[in-house]
Amino acid sequence: MKPDISNIPDLPGVYLMKDDSDNIIYIGKAKSLKKRVSQYFQSGKHHSSKTRAMVRKIRDIDYIVTESEVAALILEANLVKKNRPHYNIDLKDDKRYPYVKVTVNKKYPRIFITRKRFMDGALYFGPYTNVKPVRRTLDMISQVFRIKRCNRKIDGKRHRPCLNFHIDRCYAPCNGSISEEEYRSNIMEAVKFLKGDTAGILRSLTEKMQEHAKAQEFEAAAAVRDQITALKSLSEQQTATAGNNDSDLIATAADEETIFVQVFYIRDGNMVGKADFSLSWGDAAGDISRIVAEFIKQYYQDAPVPPEILVQHQIPEEGLITKWLSERASRNVRIQVPARGDKKKLLDMAARNAFMTMEQSHIRKSDQDAALQALVHLRDELSLPTLPTHIEGFDISNISGTDAVGSLVVFKNGMPAKDQYRHFNIKTVKGIDDFAMMAEVVGRRYRKQKNENNKMPDLILIDGGPGQVGAAMGSLRELGLDIPLVGLAKRFEHIIVPKEDQDEVVILPHTSDALKMLMQVRDESHRFAVSSHRRRRTARLSHSELDSIPGIGSSRKKALLNHFGSIDKIRRASVEELAEVEGISKGLAEKIIEHFKSKQN
Template structure:
């Protein structure tokens, strides 16, 4: 154990908070919470006999720790969920989903409310319905309601008085409150009908419409009666499609799981007003040594820490792992909902049947996903075998590395290295390089530099690992490829092979990929290898090439943007890194800074009026110079940014 880590263990606080374990590279590998940090953290470093294999592997990699003290265990729970989402630690169960679900919003805070789709819940006086898992279903609902009820769709919150209504009024899709064609009371009655529909009170709404239709017919208002009749028919068609799954008409989330090999599928059904409005599934990995209660607990904490809506009742297949944890999570949910929330584990009756239905769906979803994963795995592995056959290799090229160069007129030259293993991308092994020794647009020399640096690092790391000075898990370049592909023709290939020979790695098979025809060139074969159109091998090569190009272009654009920002602000006397960062953070861009006033710039932390005047003089002077330069000459042509695709 590191001496620094031992010292930190001695001085741990006996207060609630969050602890973060870090590896040798300083990466956060685990985040946890505790009601007593001293007792919880020290428990990891006691006898290994009481630890699971996964926890033992975690402890073996801990080189540093950080603690954050909170005022309560509830604050620690919230902070733990946020840190897990931020750092994505290797040894935490991860809910890998950042979806935001759509809601329907009735803008009751407006004089004449509207019906809108939103993905954000706010305390603004509006009434929200959802969440819905299908955007298409939400749009269909909105379209249905706008057909049934002629409410306004204009974008203004409060209406301006108009002399003439818009086209929607003339085609019967709006009551034209903007032109005073409808009393507010009548309009709000219609809004009440919409809310009743969204709350699941279709029977009540149907009876109300039936009564209005009969009254209109008795008053000889046959056109209005026919309109109401059409609304009733449309409503009945919707009611036939809806499935009531909860007899108590409650808002519920029903959560169950199914286990596979080192994989869990958690399924959640959304029940609103007793009706199933949608469902979603999540795949959790690294769960083999965790019991079912641990998995459900981790899911509940992470899921509800990031979703906007908490229903009144949550039905779980398994109990929360401890009574203390359940009490804490319930407090958290009630605080988020600002109302009562119950967590239940049904043992009998209709609610147990709901759990069983969700569990069956979770198992079916898991089986479908695993079958799809197996199918994709077979396809990618077969693509690797096809590539071996077409290239005449002795062994399947399990690990393939592809290199690409990107620059603009030789400026900000960068290179990408992407890695595919077993025919699938291994993004954790992707690397990017900033060209250091080459001036101007010289792709051949740039490729030689990158290959030299890549394989020099491989040799250095291999020696460090052999000497015991480097953990093999931390050796980023020591794993060698079975096949190297350089994006370019014979010129790039020749440069790459010369560089690889110079560092002793020319025994690795290498091909150049010509861009126009996607032909593969080998140094000992004057004729290209042409992969058959439609073959799995060609598809694999195209995927690898496109990924290398994307990765290089992304890095190049990032550096180019940084360079443009730096050139605009860094040359101004008195504007150092701190002030530059403060200005960009406050205004968002150099363009916005140039458009600001002296007073606005001076109000930024660290700025003065004198500095503000200097910044504006430089930026606005640069803009005027750029404007004066418009003499009709053609813009300079752009150099290669990865080549024509």
């Protein structure tokens, strides 16, 4: 069914195409809504296969009239970012770059770093390619404007202020130490600073300092003076958003599904960083120039706009996009295609980087496909009820029963999910009893998962033989859980499958990708267990052996460990060798030797 387009006006604006479920499937902008929308339904008009598929799904068209084509471009970009329609070009950022978020929509706003941007009424500054200077800036802002950084609820009840109040880093609105109006005024001053209006803030603070001084409120005047000093220091550290020699270089590489975009940042004539992005083709199959135009429209909604943007090919609607960018930057912005010289060389280098990013993506995809195939074979070999896309592996590490640690590693879709790894300090087992330790760790893990209604794994892998497997199964039965579990014994790489009457042993050839997948999980759980055990043992030895020596504090302990590398080498060192360490006098060296001698006796 063709939607009714007879009432669409001949004016600039944005159109929203919807399917039979009233979902927005495409958003576009036009100088003339009537002419642009009607083009989709002209039978003689050449369209790509994706556009034809989209048109077949259109059941309704909504529109928003704007005052100009530039306004339509801005609205289109905002609506695409918010709704992410299926047929629009979808910009994906390979790394989530940090933003500074100011929650001006809250009663007592906060300023903090976030890596996600929402349409939630807050103010966002960024994205920034380097988080360290951003952290320094926020630290200085808290010093100058004393804005709260904690999540504490302000509900009208008086709360005891935290340390930040006592070190003059927060006005403690939680304690009623500042009114809502004064606090919001401070927030808006900080926002002005983030926007680059340092001069206005300095004038305002200078006037305030002079007023306090005139009223002989010298402590208040000194506090404002310190704010001015800190603000001037921060202002000097801030990098200008765009100098005359600043430019962004945008280059691409593409395969059948994805366009890989590389952005090089040139500041003061020097390359200072880069970022990787990827986009789907949307309905722009084969049209790289249009893709780059869409990228620019989406990316520069948030990113600082340099005076010059260099691209590989002329882009459609260049004049319109340039006008919008110039309005955003409050200065002239150029989009250029360099034909020769240093800029062309840099653009070619960006293109090579984009191509390498594409190749790396293909390798990752190939690895993921191989891992998925291994999981299919693993399911078939072990007769598992589902594809084991979520595997959890366990191991125990201890030496002579001391500092025992259990490890948990998680594999999702055949790949390590390192942010979900966990280690468990053994609490209930004394001495050497690997079976009881395994039972404790497995029990603790899945008791918590069960209590919190978390999703259980598709397969549990135990590093060990029948004893460890039996102990782990005992813990699962106590919890009433039925999760597929197997063990992998190191010696022969035999797979132990627990059964009611007698465990089954599955032997796979060493060339089996299913066995290799289990071995990878097993080896990773062993590596993680050993490293966790080593850290715990080192911490215990460092504490017990050095912290009990009078005169050895944290800095001297660190110096000794850095110099000798281990407690054992410190124990064997002579007075002269110990005294070579910075901060260790001959007398203190003699005390260290006496301490270790007394331990031997």
